Each structure stands twice: as structure tokens, then as C-alpha cells.
Amino acid sequence: MNPKEITKTYTNGEVTILWQAALCQHSGVCVKNLHNVFKPQTQPWIQMEHASSEEIVATVAKCPSGALSIVENK
Template sequence: MEEHEYPNGEITVLWKPKLCIHAAVCVKSLSKVYNPKDRPWIKIENATTQELIAQVAKCPSGALSIKNRT
């Protein structure tokens, strides 16, 4: 399955487009990070690691997930 990675040095946000149901929870809760009109549409540097972790936990489809730095 296609997957895009957005690292910030502490964590990596993973996005799986085929799982996305476009509920827009990410856009509504962290619009400074998620903007579907921009490319790339995820600008992980615009939020803290804790903000990102909290928001990704709310993704209803599981299209967004967190990979910890190893």
C-alpha cells in the first residue's frame, strides 16, 4: 500500500492515501499542518510533536499514523 512519510526528527507522520475517508478531522484540528490545497499538503514542521501525536490519534480511518524515531 502506498504510504508517504513526513519526519520532524522526533517522529514521522505516515499517510496512507487509500485509507483516507476525507473526514477532514486533521484539517479542522491542525490547519497549520494539513492543507489539501498545498503541495506537500502536510507541513509537519508547523506543529509540535505532542500536537501531532494528539491529532493523529483522532484520525477516524487510520490513514494517518505515527512512526517513532528508532
């Protein structure tokens, strides 16, 4: 599989982050805004247990490329 075609999801039970590798420009906005959740040197690189759902949603909304998006769990 082409690494650029990778799509991954991460959830905390309240919200789910969808990450689309092909769209990611590696601007670092997510890491700079919420470094305790977005850790590119760690696996998994998104660790949602380290922030509130509100903080996560606010940070994902700042993603300039749209590689990160939120799906609210029902």
C-alpha cells in the same frame, strides 16, 4: 500506480507520519484540528514544522479511518 495504493511519510526528526491513501476517508479531522500542519491544497500537504510533535501525535490519533499513523523516530 493506482493513486489509492500511495503511502507517504512525513517527518520532523522526532516523529514520522505515515499516510495511506487507500484508507483515507477525507473526513477532514486532521485539517480541522491542526490546519497549520495539514494543508490539502498545498504540496507537501503535511507541513510538520508548524506544530510540536505532541500536537501532531494528538491530532493523528483522532484520524477516524487510520489513514494517518505515527512512527516514533529513535
